[in-house]
Amino acid sequence: MAIVEVENLSISFKRYTSRFKQVNHQVISNLNVSIEAGEIVAVVGASGSGKSLLAHALLGILPIHANVSGTMTYKGEPLTAKRQGMLRGKEMSLVPQSVHFLDPLMKIGKQVRQSAKHHKAAFLQKKVFERYRLPVKTEKLYPFQLSGGMARRALLATAVVSEAELIIADEPTPGLDSAVIEEALTNLRELADNGSAILLITHDIEAALKIADKIAVFYAGTTVEVAPAVDFTGKGEMLRHPYSKALWRALPQNEFIPIPGAQPHPSELPPGCLFAPRCTIATSKCRHEQPTNRAVRNGMVRCFHAT
Numbered sequence: 001m002a003i004v005e006v007e008n009l010s011i012s013f014k015r016y017t018s019r020f021k022q023v024n025h026q027v028i029s030n031l032n033v034s035i036e037a038g039e040i041v042a043v044v045g046a047s048g049s050g051k052s053l054l055a056h057a058l059l060g061i062l063p064i065h066a067n068v069s070g071t072m073t074y075k076g077e078p079l080t081a082k083r084q085g086m087l088r089g090k091e092m093s094l095v096p097q098s099v100h101f102l103d104p105l106m107k108i109g110k111q112v113r114q115s116a117k118h119h120k121a122a123f124l125q126k127k128v129f130e131r132y133r134l135p136v137k138t139e140k141l142y143p144f145q146l147s148g149g150m151a152r153r154a155l156l157a158t159a160v161v162s163e164a165e166l167i168i169a170d171e172p173t174p175g176l177d178s179a180v181i182e183e184a185l186t187n188l189r190e191l192a193d194n195g196s197a198i199l200l201i202t203h204d205i206e207a208a209l210k211i212a213d214k215i216a217v218f219y220a221g222t223t224v225e226v227a228p229a230v231d232f233t234g235k236g237e238m239l240r241h242p243y244s245k246a247l248w249r250a251l252p253q254n255e256f257i258p259i260p261g262a263q264p265h266p267s268e269l270p271p272g273c274l275f276a277p278r279c280t281i282a283t284s285k286c287r288h289e290q291p292t293n294r295a296v297r298n299g300m301v302r303c304f305h306a307t
């Protein structure tokens, strides 16, 4: 069963360029993604591709001036603002990208215990502190007394003790040492194996491939491909979209070939396929029409010429 289904999500922000001029910046365009119970879907894509906005849209914590369209469902029912409010922090849990999400006025131990189910909160908090190598005395500290790495581990701890049905981890590991990263990834896999649906946002494809079932590749605010993780192999022959293939080949352990050009800014999106200006196989149709999402070989792709 799909725990979460996002269809044709679009998000834009109005910007004022001068006193009288207003422009609309489309930051997410017709984005589709779904996550089943027990599944880890990793979202990979360059900075600014819309990964955090997707997380915030699901949780209902977008800025008030965001214009949102499309549909989002949770367990088959529309994800309304009221439902998001009831599920947030309970059935749906976030490991935020920024450590500023910690409550500055509450001791860390209490923050972690509050997100766990009541009867086993103290036990779970102690166990998770051990697991993430947080010294026992951290319990009594306030966020400002923690190093950046400790604060990040505390955020992870808060989300994993919740045993939420949907866990959204937004770049949970930067700055952590490799043993803790390994521990965090293993922990997310265990939670999925126990039935949680997990959205892992990262720009580290290699880390994602260690635990994810599917990889959703984001580009300029949309999903260009959703592929089984096993398709990321060899020279990328199994991948469907030219950007996913290029991203894969750009990794140092592969061919290390950079992708010329840059992701377009939301104020300058091209009229046709968003990847056309950088695509080596773009045709005239690509430059004038936007490809829709379609199923290809057990995955999804947004490209006219994918097979």
Ligand SMILES: Nc1ncnc2c1ncn2[C@@H]1O[C@H](COP(=O)(O)OP(=O)(O)O)[C@@H](O)[C@H]1O
Residues within 6 Å of the ligand: 013, 027, 045, 046, 047, 048, 049, 050, 051, 052, 053, 054, 063, 266
């Ligand atoms: N509150 C906001 N107002 C206007 N633009 C925003 C806002 N938040 C994000 N954006 C823009 O939306 C795009 C996607 O942002 P984000 O989801 O944070 O990217 P990612 O997490 O993939 O790095 C970026 O171009 C960013 O500048």
Ligand code: SF4
Residues within 6 Å of the ligand: 241, 242, 243, 273, 274, 275, 276, 277, 279, 280, 281, 282, 283, 286, 287, 291, 302, 303, 304, 305, 306
């Ligand atoms: S639709 Fe055309 S431009 Fe876009 S990725 Fe496919 S081939 Fe390239």
Ligand SMILES: [Mg+2]
Residues within 6 Å of the ligand: 051, 052, 053, 097, 170
């Ligand atoms: Mg982000």
